[in-house]
Amino acid sequence: MPLFSVVEMADDQFDSAFALVRMLTPELSLEQWLAYVETLRRRGGLLGLAAVDGSLFGFLTWRKERQLHRGCVLCIDNFVTFELDAAAPGRRALCEAAEALARRKGCAAIEYRQGSRGYVDSRSAKTKGWVSLGHELDSVVFIKPLVVHGAAMHG
Secondary structure, eight states, X not given: OOSEEEEEOOGGGTGGGHHXXXXXXXXXXXXXXXXXXXXXXXXXXXXXXXXXXXXXXXXXXXXXXEETTTEEEEEEEEEEEOOOOTTOHHHHHHHHHHHHHHHHTTOSEEEEEEEOTTTSOTTSHHHHHHHHTTOOOOEEEEEEEOEETTEEOOO
């Protein structure tokens, strides 16, 4: 029996995701979150990671975008799970659901944007160059190209 199911979140579930949202952005208010979701729904949606009893243990937000060098890409901006298992079955379930969604939407790749902490050396010369121009290192992007029948999809 699976530990989690992944579902497209409905309007009445957005409030329940707020505790998880605060893990990503503690200073965000509920009103700001709901306004963000309303804007997001015009271009994408939210997938929720639910336990058998319906409790929410994670979510991601997605939107479809066209990129110059990849074509159609499913962009994941907020990805959070609350799980204590090192095998991360919730993260795996959300990633599999995102890939299935990307394929249904005709995307050539999935782009995951994650907070940079722990991934990037803030002391590197390239990072320092951008910081010297007034930028902050905020996130990193992981790309997963999708292959169908031996060839990458192009959208």
